[in-house]
Amino acid sequence: MRSWRVLTLGVLTLAGLLGVWGLDAGQTAVGQAQGAICLYFDQTGPGDLSFNDMALLGAQRASEAFGLELRTATAAGEASYLPDLQTFARSGECLVIIGVGFLLFDALPEAARQFPDQKFAFIDGPSFDLPNLLGVLFREQEAGAPVGVVAALVALANGDSLIGAVAGAEIPPVWRYEAGYRFGAHWAVDWYNRHVGEGASIEVRVPYTGRFDDPALGKTTAEALIREGARNLLGIAGGTHLGMFDAVEEAARAEGREIGPPFAYGADAAQEYVKPGFILASGRKRVDVGAFEAVRRALSGEFGGDILLGLKEEGTGFSTVQDVKTFIDLAVQAGYPLDGTPAEVLHKVIQARISVPAYVWVALDEFQSALKAGEITLPEADTPEQIAEVRERYP
Amino acid sequence: MSARLGGLRVLLEVGVALLLGLALGAVLMALWGYDPWKAYQALFQGALGDRFGIANTLSRATPLILTGLTFAVGVRAGLFNIGAQGQMILGALVAVLIGGLLDLPPGLHLPVTVLGAMLAGALWSLPAAFLKLTRGVHEVISTIMLNWIAYWFTGYVVIAYLSQGRRSLQVDPTARFPLIMAGSDLSYALLLSVLLAGLVYWALWHHVAGYELRAAGLNPEAARYGGVRPNRSLVWAFLLGGLAAGGAGAVEVLGRLPFAITNDLSNLGTLGFDGIAVALVGRNHPLGILLSAVFFGALAAGRTMMGYRAGVPFDMIQIVQGVIILAIAAPEMWRIARLRPRRARTPAAAGPAGTGTEGTEGGEGGERERERRQA
Numbered sequence: 220m221r222s223w224r225v226l227t228l229g230v231l232t233l234a235g236l237l238g239v240w241g242l243d244a245g246q247t248a249v250g251q252a253q254g255a256i257c258l259y260f261d262q263t264g265p266g267d268l269s270f271n272d273m274a275l276l277g278a279q280r281a282s283e284a285f286g287l288e289l290r291t292a293t294a295a296g297e298a299s300y301l302p303d304l305q306t307f308a309r310s311g312e313c314l315v316i317i318g319v320g321f322l323l324f325d326a327l328p329e330a331a332r333q334f335p336d337q338k339f340a341f342i343d344g345p346s347f348d349l350p351n352l353l354g355v356l357f358r359e360q361e362a363g364a365p366v367g368v369v370a371a372l373v374a375l376a377n378g379d380s381l382i383g384a385v386a387g388a389e390i391p392p393v394w395r396y397e398a399g400y401r402f403g404a405h406w407a408v409d410w411y412n413r414h415v416g417e418g419a420s421i422e423v424r425v426p427y428t429g430r431f432d433d434p435a436l437g438k439t440t441a442e443a444l445i446r447e448g449a450r451n452l453l454g455i456a457g458g459t460h461l462g463m464f465d466a467v468e469e470a471a472r473a474e475g476r477e478i479g480p481p482f483a484y485g486a487d488a489a490q491e492y493v494k495p496g497f498i499l500a501s502g503r504k505r506v507d508v509g510a511f512e513a514v515r516r517a518l519s520g521e522f523g524g525d526i527l528l529g530l531k532e533e534g535t536g537f538s539t540v541q542d543v544k545t546f547i548d549l550a551v552q553a554g555y556p557l558d559g560t561p562a563e564v565l566h567k568v569i570q571a572r573i574s575v576p577a578y579v580w581v582a583l584d585e586f587q588s589a590l591k592a593g594e595i596t597l598p599e600a601d602t603p604e605q606i607a608e609v610r611e612r613y614p
Numbered sequence: 615m616s617a618r619l620g621g622l623r624v625l626l627e628v629g630v631a632l633l634l635g636l637a638l639g640a641v642l643m644a645l646w647g648y649d650p651w652k653a654y655q656a657l658f659q660g661a662l663g664d665r666f667g668i669a670n671t672l673s674r675a676t677p678l679i680l681t682g683l684t685f686a687v688g689v690r691a692g693l694f695n696i697g698a699q700g701q702m703i704l705g706a707l708v709a710v711l712i713g714g715l716l717d718l719p720p721g722l723h724l725p726v727t728v729l730g731a732m733l734a735g736a737l738w739s740l741p742a743a744f745l746k747l748t749r750g751v752h753e754v755i756s757t758i759m760l761n762w763i764a765y766w767f768t769g770y771v772v773i774a775y776l777s778q779g780r781r782s783l784q785v786d787p788t789a790r791f792p793l794i795m796a797g798s799d800l801s802y803a804l805l806l807s808v809l810l811a812g813l814v815y816w817a818l819w820h821h822v823a824g825y826e827l828r829a830a831g832l833n834p835e836a837a838r839y840g841g842v843r844p845n846r847s848l849v850w851a852f853l854l855g856g857l858a859a860g861g862a863g864a865v866e867v868l869g870r871l872p873f874a875i876t877n878d879l880s881n882l883g884t885l886g887f888d889g890i891a892v893a894l895v896g897r898n899h900p901l902g903i904l905l906s907a908v909f910f911g912a913l914a915a916g917r918t919m920m921g922y923r924a925g926v927p928f929d930m931i932q933i934v935q936g937v938i939i940l941a942i943a944a945p946e947m948w949r950i951a952r953l954r955p956r957r958a959r960t961p962a963a964a965g966p967a968g969t970g971t972e973g974t975e976g977g978e979g980g981e982r983e984r985e986r987r988q989a
Binding site for chain 1 (some may be wrong): 660666667670673674779781782797798799866870871872873876877878880882883914915917918919921922924926928
């Protein structure tokens with residue numbers, strides 16, 4: 220008896236659902252003349268003080284510069300990528316839908332194929348030869364390499380022969396970071412042996428955590444590296460390497476130091492302010508420039524294809540003190556709790572930079588100039604084979 | 615007394631709980647300065663606002679129906695089977711293997727792949743059944759461990775042997791579920807889920823094995839006295855649950871992008887564990903689970919719109935949805951907690967919301983038997 224009542228109710232509910240289905244609300248809203256900037260994050264989302272937050276920053280700048288509304292959404296999981304992108308495209312309210320993160324690798328081109336009249340941009344991914352999809356790629360090698368130079372020289376100055384990095388997932392953008400880091404470290408060893416000492420060598424250890432949103436895992440990974448003797452660590456794991464910063468700070472404080480070593484190095488944003496004194500510098504990947512550029516191109520009409528942002532385009536590089544200042548201001552705006560006043564934080568960041576031998580910065584200058592002049596060619600790392608070769612060649 | 619609740623009263627109860635949950639969520643959002651009305655509007659619009667929203671909702675519900683069934687069948691047999699996660703993962707792995715590596719004719723590839731995945735899920739439920747029957751290992755312990763083994767094993771196989779970038783190879787188009795509606799990702803996988811729910815309903819309430827299974831779940835001693843072999847029923851419950859969970863893995867891999875398993879298994883998410891909540895809200899009844907899965911699907915489908923249209927941050931959305939789900943599950947959880955001392959052997963087995971103990975002869979017989987023993 221009772222089962223029949225439930226059955227009836229179930230059928231009625233389903234019938235109701237199907238009724239709504241038939242209505243179809245006729246939703247093809249035209250939206251404003253130009254439409255909004257629609258920023259779509261994979262599930263790692265903003266709040267990483269790095270990659271995602273910078274995409275948001277660039278989109279905010281574009282929104283102010285061009286007077287466009289900004290809309291953001293974060294994916295609940297992989298299963299929602301395509302339906303979410305379809306929903307945005309169908310709403311007709313987006314000038315451009317910017318997908319942030321390599322994880323959208325399958326869903327973004329599929330959505331672009333289904334909605335040929337909607338402009339999409341893929342931060343960290345290629346255009347797949349689709350005319351309505353703009354690939355925004357970076358030469359991460361050019362961000363990783365200068366950090367590798369500095370990390371290796373600081374390590375050698377402290378008598379270490381091991382440096383490390385806490386990496387995210389095995390994907391091309393992270394590989395390119397790693398490739399640059401390894402190359403830079405080995406370039407620095409040559410430089411050191413020519414100008415400072417003799418017979419020095421460096422080993423680079425880069426464990427992959429597989430995750431971009433797990434600070435606890437980042438911390439344990441970094442602690443293991445520190446135990447193994449790697450006291451200069453680059454973070455290339457998004458939110459995961461925020462835990463690495465904690466590990467480095469704790470290790471330094473355990474030795475009674477207010478300023479490293481050990482030192483951490485940030486990625487993408489100028490992350491020094493997160494742990495002033497313990498983060499020496501950051502590899503810069505200007506995701507904000509990429510997001511801004513995507514909007515600019517969507518407005519200008521020249522859309523599609525891939526844009527590659529590197530040192531020359533100011534899309535990648537090594538964090539300057541000015542960068543650090545900018546990000547301290549941003550952190551204050553975002554309400555991020557700083558370790559002291561902005562001036563104190565900046566002071567401590569500079570103190571850290573002064574604490575290492577001056578020749579480190581001489582070498583960095585030399586490296587950057589040579590890179591800009593095209594005298595140095597960084598290794599490619601777009602495929603598993605290429606990164607395997609890099610790992611073998613620059614151990 | 616509560617076991618005498620009718621279907622209508624259950625719905626009423628759920629309705630009240632839902633309203634309470636929504637109200638609580640609204641207060642939270644208002645406290646943090648977000649517009650609750652706008653947020654719920656966006657949620658509703660995203661989930662049920664047009665046919666694409668409904669398609670999205672049903673698509674999200676598809677695997678949840680199956681993992682919900684896994685838990686519910688277990689509860690009916692007196693088990694607390696939380697092994698759906700591992701069985702689902704192995705189902706997904708086998709779906710990728712058969713769907714991606716075997717070349718089969720178009721009409722055959724999909725059914726063979728689905729069947730293989732379901733069998734894998736069923737197979738992975740057997741160790742827990744074996745351990746329980748031979749060594750008395752509680753299924754909560756064994757299934758938790760089996761879940762982890764499945765997780766790491768599948769991660770290893772995907773990365774070591776199937777990897778293409780950040781995911782495994784994709785299943786062939788011939789092994790994918792065709793779409794019901796273009797422009798959405800609602801596929802005919804839904805049909806599989808509904809059919810399996812129907813099958814479970816039929817097996818449990820219209821077949822002698824299911825009758826025995828429920829009798830054994832209510833009181834194994836009484837059931838044995840009545841000629842039922844509780845051990846056999848227990849194995850059936852594990853197998854049936856495993857089939858459904860394996861099917862959930864297949865549905866996820868063969869039904870939508872990336873048509874593969876990502877290196878960190880993130881596209882499979884926690885479908886297995888979510889099934890527990892789905893079953894709880896659905897009062898461990900196949901029909902209730904259908905409705906409950908649609909409800910969870912709607913929450914998932916509307917989630918993004920809450921951020922996109924109402925500007926609610928993702929963390930806040932998760933909090934609000936968590937509150938709503940808790941509110942809906944609360945009456946059932948309270949009932950289970952209250953019944954626990956009386957029903958030490960099978961805490962959740964009562965399914966007392968009425969949709970459960972259908973008032974069939976067996977259920978009541980079992981209960982009477984137990985009460986007499988207690989007296």
